[in-house]
Amino acid sequence: MTEDLEAQFAEWRHYVRSRPELRQSDAEELEDHLRGSVDELVAAGLHTDEAFLVAVKRMGSLDDLSREFAREHSERLWKQLVLAGEPGSPATASQSRRDLLVMILCALGAAVSIKVPELFGQRFESDGAFYAPNIALFALPWLAGFLAWRRRASTTVIGALVALFAVGAVGANVYPLGDESQSLVLTTIHLVIALWFVVGVAYVSDDLRSSRRRMDFVRFTGEWFVYYVLIALGGGVLTGLTFGTFEAIGISPQNFVAQWLLPCGAMAAVVVAGWLVEAKQSVVENIAPVLTRLFTPLFTVALLAFLIAFGFSGSGIDVEREALILFDVLLAVVLALLLYSISARDPLAPAGLFDKLQLALVISALAIDVLVLLEITGRITEFGTTPNKAAALGENVLLLANLAWSAWLLLSLARGRTPFAALERWQTAYLPVVAGWAWTVVLVFPPLFGYL
Template sequence: MTAPDSQEGLEAQIAQWRQYVQRRRELRTTDADELEDHLRGSVDELVAAGLSHDEAFLVAVKRMGSLDELSREFAREHSERLWKQLVLTGAGDTGTVADSRSRRTLWVMIGCAAGAAASIKVPELFGQHLGDDGVFYATNIGLFTLPWLAGFLAWRRQAPRVVLAVLAALFALGAVAANVYPLGEESQSLVITTIHLPIALWLVVGVAYVADDWRSPRRHMDFIRFTGEVFVYFVLIALGGGVLVAFMFGTFEAIGVKPDTFIGQWLLPCGAMAAVVVAGWLVEAKQSVVENIAPVLTRLFTPLFTAVLLAFLVAVGVTSSRIDVEREALILFDLLLVVVLGLLLYSISARDPFAPPGGFDKLQLALVLSALAIDALVLLEITGRVTEYGTTPNKAAALGENVILLVNLAGSALLLWQFIRRRRRFAALERWQTGHLPVYAAWAWIVVFVFPPVFGYV
């Protein structure tokens, strides 16, 4: 085993640092080379002054400053890069091979987006209609677009055949889950399938995303960040699409033409399916643009959500009110906890792992502890209702999800506390979060496949 203070240990630390640097799309390979040269020079000077390799590395990284500051410095020196990233699909690549690859990527994306848009209309050839067959479209919504996004990512990663076979098998399994069970419009099993199947299928997309290095925890964390960035881009596309629809409706209505049918039956459903693929492509092609936005959003909403959760806990204590655990309330509380977990995950993925603990880490700990307290209250209410009145598909699914979230939040709180106290490295928190991805996937598939027949499809 390599001693932590040896030359080999130093090389391993520098390699880890460079891997983190290369995640920043603002910095080219030549920039990373320049930064590494500065880092090595500083380390050599400190070692010559009598510091150990490990101490010299930590001091040298601290002297260089945070990666955000370095990125801003390079952006100022090379301001033309931002325009290239915004306008060109290759994020600044200018070589013939890189341009050719970027054009191929663009056309593959267009083909996949068109496939997703067409997929939601194909069922009409077999007698299904969007306005009349809500159960079919609700359960199959993820199957119209996510296989196309997974196909695009698998092409980008040059996924091996075994990965392609796994993807095909899992999406086929999803199609079976969506269409085999007799679920009525008032069925609770329909609700939980509609919610959980897209989650399970999104984690199948994660298999395509990490196809080039599926064993790496860092790639798993990259997929978590990819998930948040796709959401940001999709919302932006949806806002722009809303403006387009408003202008289309107004201008055509002004000349006596009502585009209601075209908008409702074609533009909105097809556009929504295609937008998921486009959002995924945007994250891949122009990642550095949203990388500058998303951390700002997490820093903005983390204190706001912390304040809301603390206020809720105070209100529960003052009023002695019990939490309503009916279906809508369960979904609301689960969404709230998922948003909190999302804020934590995204801030983790965007954080410099070498930076020391600071005030924002303490704020995140307060957020996690507040969410943990609320999760415990919800679990107590669900357990009490199940004991008194028996279980339902909704309550059983919520019970399992809240137990998983409770374990995740409790572990996150402990690791954050230890990191703030400088007893654990930040990497331990990253490994804890990425290790839960298979747990979420397994639970989603269990809810989709096992719950409907167990509860009699009610």
């Protein structure tokens, strides 16, 4: 077996073992059957990659396989889950209860963490220079801990997670950044990004080298965001009702809401949203293709309209601070949309109209990125650099490289010359580059620019 084929078996094995209705012995039996089928096809003259795909297709869907196993092993309690749709096996229910308990403990830990600095004289309402760069450190370690527990992460991985969060804490607190410092804003934004990738390490800790697991983390990120927004909307309703009911009896809950409900609830919701994605994965996974197919054409039209308006207006792009943030956010959203759509796409499906639409989106974003880069470079040459401009320049260069190669791969995919796996590998291989840049801004930029 080649290394590539073994990697395909590893991804298939991980997917099979994620199905709660199949025991480990079942997965091993299925893998033995798959390997035997691949060997027969290779002996018949097929290439290993072709043999693997054909063998998997012959086995059919895991839903059908689960039903066959339920019929063959009628004494198993999970037969009712597969055949009748009744609640899961005792083992699955026990695991769900343990997940719930650990989630509650981690959510409480996140909620308490944001109040701990008050014991040392830091006030949430007034000490923005402390709370802003540290905001990710209150909740993300607890989310990473929950995911590491779910994945049964090794001691080495746990040690790496602790070390990375410790480095983040140093980056957030060791530099003398004032309330008006540009580096304070940059550190706050980029430390959230850097530590979210640390959460990604916890998420993929069961298979660190798998590009598919990294893409799963991309999908997890999108679905986590959806759940967090829903929780925030529900929290807004709760806050409004709390104000209304208590004020009706002459009691103002403003201090409680501002000092406890909002900060503690926001931190706890980070963990709760992650648990919801994990617990409801089979239900929520259909959100990804719906969202990408809805917003990809909308963003494509918006970017094309901007380019047309820019061409007719003949005016340059204002690259002051607010504009830089706006354009970077826009391009980052386009990249996130591309990543999310890749995570939701069937890797075996042929290229279609939606892939061509994505190509148009990426090319439009690439053109805007080039325009912004030209403006930033001109301003830096004329007026000198600042932390904001330097960060924007670096981020736009990173986006330029990613979007340019993505456009080439999408074009090759649309022409049938490149498999979808090449695009997926490129994006997952690029994630550490983005993480490295975020860490650079957090750790190197403040002293480099004199803590400006």
